[in-house]
Amino acid sequence: MSDDETLHAALRTHTDYGAEGLDESEIVRDPFQQLARWLAEAAERGVYEPNAMALATIDPDGAPSIRTVLLRRLDEHGLAFYTDYGSRKGRALLAHPEVAAVFPWYLMHRQVTIAGTVERTGDADSDDYFSARPRGAQVAAWASEQSQPIAGREALESKVTDAEQQFEGAESLPRPERWGGFRIVPHRVEFWQGRTSRLHDRLVLVRERGVAGAPWSLERLQP
Numbered sequence: 001m002s003d004d005e006t007l008h009a010a011l012r013t014h015t016d017y018g019a020e021g022l023d024e025s026e027i028v029r030d031p032f033q034q035l036a037r038w039l040a041e042a043a044e045r046g047v048y049e050p051n052a053m054a055l056a057t058i059d060p061d062g063a064p065s066i067r068t069v070l071l072r073r074l075d076e077h078g079l080a081f082y083t084d085y086g087s088r089k090g091r092a093l094l095a096h097p098e099v100a101a102v103f104p105w106y107l108m109h110r111q112v113t114i115a116g117t118v119e120r121t122g123d124a125d126s127d128d129y130f131s132a133r134p135r136g137a138q139v140a141a142w143a144s145e146q147s148q149p150i151a152g153r154e155a156l157e158s159k160v161t162d163a164e165q166q167f168e169g170a171e172s173l174p175r176p177e178r179w180g181g182f183r184i185v186p187h188r189v190e191f192w193q194g195r196t197s198r199l200h201d202r203l204v205l206v207r208e209r210g211v212a213g214a215p216w217s218l219e220r221l222q223p
């Protein structure tokens, strides 16, 4: 097939999703537990980087922007990821601490979409996570001012060499102040399970915004 034909075929693909459903009787009415369950199932099924989520933010000028980050902690307080606070997303979150996110588990005909507010996880948590990262990733966090332009690859590698020299002989690297965690505190989490003939299951857990410990209620949406 030519490239054009392959592209055409890819754009016309129509997969009828599985018969496996998601029923009100089986969903845990706590989105953190339900997400943990689906994450474990995605990992078991061999989904590549099952903890990767697309994270949408609002730039200071009001425009949306999106990128992938890795979920690193999940508990009853929220979903934590780690980044450079000075990055584009970091600055966006300072201006508008609101996000939307999606875990796209196509292999399982599943997605989880999340809406929430964001807060910093705190210094102790960020130190703890930073210290568990491989040394190369720690050096990179020092060397790279994420999202800032740079003249070329060589200039970046020379910043890495500088950072390596700065910490030569040191057993562990401290965390750069501008690097750390954000916690997404969700108020809406939708569990989507693809079904046959596009009659998908969509179960949404919602709670009042900004009220810690508010109860979750469940609703089903049309596909």
Ligand SMILES: Cc1cc2nc3c(=O)[nH]c(=O)nc-3n(C[C@H](O)[C@H](O)[C@H](O)COP(=O)(O)O)c2cc1C
Pocket (backbone or CB within 6 Å): 049, 052, 065, 066, 067, 068, 069, 070, 071, 081, 082, 083, 084, 087, 088, 089, 090, 146, 147
């Ligand atoms: C699979 C995957 C995982 C990623 N995980 C992270 C992450 O956990 N933290 C992070 O800062 N960037 C991560 N990135 C890079 C981001 O997508 C993005 O390029 C970077 O954070 C800069 O985004 P920004 O300029 O919008 O702030 C990841 C990219 C991919 C493809």
